[in-house]
Amino acid sequence: MDLSYSAEYEEFRNEVRAFLKQNWTEEDRKNAPPPDQRAAMMGASIRTDDRATQFRVKAIERGYLYRHVPRQWGGGEQTPDPLKATIIQEEFRKAEAPGELMGQGPSMLVPTLVEHGTPEQKEKFVRDTLLGKIMWCQGYSEPGSGSDLASLRTRADLDGDFWVVNGQKIWTSNADTAHWMFCLVRTEPNAPKHDGISYLLVDMQTPGLDVRPLRQMTGEADFNEVFFDNVRVPVKNLVGQRGEGWRVSRSTLKHERNLIGSSLLTRRTLDGIMMVAQFTSRHGQPAIKDPLLRDRLVDLESRVLASEYHGFRLLTMQSRGQDPGIAALITKLYGTTLSYDIARLAMDTLGDRGLLAPGEESAPAMGMFVNAYMWSLGVLIAGGTANIQRNVVGERGLGLPRDAAASRTAGAKV
């Protein structure tokens, strides 16, 4: 066990630092466009202004970004090396330099296109998506198809050189700003449910598309509903074969998944409560002096540390070429329940000040903690609810039998 990096990797770290020093200057860092609310939450990594894009092109050229994407299509193309990927992330974060864009385009669509797209699709979309010039939204969930996604009913019928799409998608983040949508539609209504789905790319400007904001429990509208009324999509925008959409959509990053990132986020949230606990007074003394609060804080910190060290362990397994098995399957459930517990403790620490809504001047942190509390429920649900995660851990991790209802349906290759 050795938590330092070997000389070879320290040398690599120095190279990355030198590159950053030369190519991402104080001036670049400061001349950021005024952040919208989303940018303020996510930091410099999502900048897509000209300075950021020029820098990103150089970083890709050096093989520091999008290392899993071939150079031919605009990626950095490198041999997978989780330690190098981690060093790059650490150094880019320290320098506040634009890193890989995190949205659904780079993280979900690009790997799918690299694996299943036609040369024309790759040429048209991959490079510009990686640089943030084309923004994407994901059309998967429907009002009647959430956890049971493969039951989706939005249909597409072939009419000459076009697929004609009718139906409705929901929970579509960024549908109001995205240029394109990748979506799953039913093209083979008579096939078993997993075998009747196709993967389509839809230009958001196509007539017949109607995007309506969906207001969530925080009062803000970060999602949308998208309605399709005879939306005509050229057949060249089908990815993979018709009826193969379910399999196509399962393409994920196979190489360097960032396994440490999520615990950094929970660590930041915990640091946030620590600040609140130190500067908030309860019953005439700093909240942090309350023995019950101290007990809960240490418990949460222990779990945050466990999750950080678990990330080290996964990274080590990955660099040794070992299959992490159940150790990787539990990370979402562990991280999201932990985030929920942290946000709840923040609310308890605030006491009656938690009654104040976002925007109230007298509230600590302008009342933003209640949003964090509500969002901690959102992430328990998004991308597979906690109960679905428990099925995955039980079935794939512990070898328990598959859910009877799910396994009755043919073609479930999840």
Place this chain on the structure above:
Amino acid sequence: MNFGLSEEQELLKSTIRRFLEEQCPTTRVRRVMESPNGHDPQLWQGLVDLGVAGLNTPSDFGGSGLELLDLALAAEELGYAATPGPFLANVLATVALLEGGDDEQRSAWLPKLAAGEALGTVALGEADDQWAPATYRTEADGGKLSGSKAMVPSAAVADIIIVAAIGGAGPGLWLVEKNAPGMQVRSLKVVDMTRPLDAVLFDGTPAMKLAGAETALQRVIDAGCILIAADAFGGARRCLEMAASYATQREQFGQVIGAFQAVKHQLANMATDLEPAMSLYWYAAHAYDRIPDKSERHAAMAKALLTDVFDRCARDSTELHGGIGFTWEFDLHLWFRRSIFDRSFLGEASYHRARAADLAGW
């Protein structure tokens, strides 16, 4: 960056596991725990022959010269098998001598403790759940000890007891030999019979001060916390494995019970609690060996978190087994009992979390 076990460490674990599978089935665990002093010299000698007693003893003193992490991996395997005996006691006495003994004291006892020629233990806590050194009332004056220690593991069979007491310069460690005058050992009826406890009284008992570093007492406590955390992980893993295996065999309503989501989710929650907790005990052991400024606080946090996890896994596993899990004949209660020992010995979870809060300077 390498946060994983070495080949030697994997080998150490698998060797101990294989030995215990062969030599320490639960039938033997039960025989030992129902015996008068809870000690099986033959089983202990087998572990000694594997090197378990002297893993962290320097090679000059007849040990393997390894670290606390290696001891903790052994503790995990012993916990997995609910191994009865004086491992924790003997190892903590070794740590006390290593950290606090002078050359003469080390030469006199370390080789014997590593070779199984003598058994050692440590006397720390006092009546009323007092585990913090500042609260001890046992006194050392002019080479004599007076006072009482409440929960001393394997004292009845120990050749030496390292006693934490208050001397002229504050808390420290004193060595007392078997049958010393003025010492009384009373065996206690305990919940976890795999790790017997005794009450020990001292009345003007001759004792030799460990003359080394003043930090020795805290190092003994930290090592104890980490080894218990490792034991708890091994035990919790065993409870999960037993429950998952039972859930794929036991049928009700025409199917194995593991197909029901209520059961599946309970098992998934156990696994989700357990996996990252292992990394916390690994890190705490690594910090004890290599990152001194993080050592004490991590030991406290690992003890609290892992014993909480063990508690939940032992409880859920029993519940998942239904009626059979509640019987004496079924082995699960061996681990349920160990979870109670791990949780309370050296102070329960909230005590250690309070310490961790203080150590952070909050």
